Amino acid sequence: MIRLATRKSPLALWQTEYVADELRRHYPETSIELLPLSTRGDEVLDRSLSEIGGKGVFLKELERALLENEADIAVHSLKDVPAESPPGLKLSVVMPRGDWADWWLTADGRTPDELPSGARVGTSSLRRQSQLIRQYPDLDVVPIRGSVQTRMGLMTSGQVDAVILAAAGLQRLAFPLEHRLALGPPAFIPSPGQGVIVTQCRADDEHTQQLLAPLGCPDTADQVAAERAVVATLGGDCRMPLAALAQIDGKGRLTLHARLCSPDGRLAVERVVEGDRQDAEALGLEAGESILEHGGREIIAALPA
Ligand SMILES: NCc1[nH]cc(CCC(=O)O)c1CC(=O)O
Secondary structure, three states, X not given: OEEEEEEOOHHHHHHHXXXXXXXXXXXXXXXXXXXXXXXXXXXXXXXXXXXXXXXXXXXXXXXXXXXXXXXXXXXXXXXXXXXXXXXXXXXXXXXXXXXXXEEEEEOOOXXXXXXXXXXXXXXXXXXXXXXXXXXXXXXXXXXXXXOHHHHHHHHHOOOOOEEEEEHHHHHHOOOOOOOEEEEOXXXXXXXXXXXXXXXXXXXXXXXXXXXXXXXXXXXXXXXXXXXXXXXHHHOOOOOOOXXXXXXXXXXXXXXXXXXXXXXXXXXXXXXXXXXXXXXXXXXXXXXXHHHHHHHHXXXXXXXXX
16 A cells, blocks of 8 residues: 555645556556645645745645655645755655646736736745746735635635736646736746656655656656756745746757846846756756856845845
């Protein structure tokens, strides 16, 4: 039997069912069970994530279940997973990447240009906020939290004029959407690891890691190696307005877009680096170090603690 720990949100359950189905397909004889758990990040909705301990609050309960041998695999959205796993745990495989884009969503199809000055755009992500304000300084960003459903509800009920959400999450939940605009580089770069599902195991559980190995996606692994090397170089966490996207072409060339902004969008340092996909991590380090040296250090020093 293999036990998969998951959060209880509809998106988390979808993603864990997806990994469970892949395991069932590879190992039809093995029974696969889900262990749905509540996390502090899901329960406490009236405070910002940084107040209750950063993005890690979504992970801790799942990691505890792994460490206490209540589950064998935890399934996460990679973009919510900090650069380092706690002692005794490791990330095992990344599944084939979904859509990496951010979607601009409105009830009536208006683009950012078409909204009046002072229109309200819901997002709690400093990365989305800073890149949006950089291009459209007259829009008003309002922080929103809660599930993908909750955030869509704030838009459809008119409490905000637009929201920005990850395409992957909306597609997985099969939201019926009429008015959406995909945002992408160079103007708008997604979160490192956006659209990627990752599994985490006990570091010494070689059996489970071997079972998972054939489910992993080599293209996605190289992309996230580059993107997460940028995060590691900048010491990034959820409060850093940092964006990175790696893409690989048919010839094995990897192109990495990375951008660090100040939260108000006034400052931005960005790099586009290109090289062989085998050098994915080195390319990410190169981009990250260059960003640090050319103004990134100052942006980071000025971030709110
Ligand atoms: N931060 C929350 C979160 N974590 C993963 C996804 C969607 C799936 C993904 O991008 O991997 C979302 C929702 C969103 O950002 O809109």
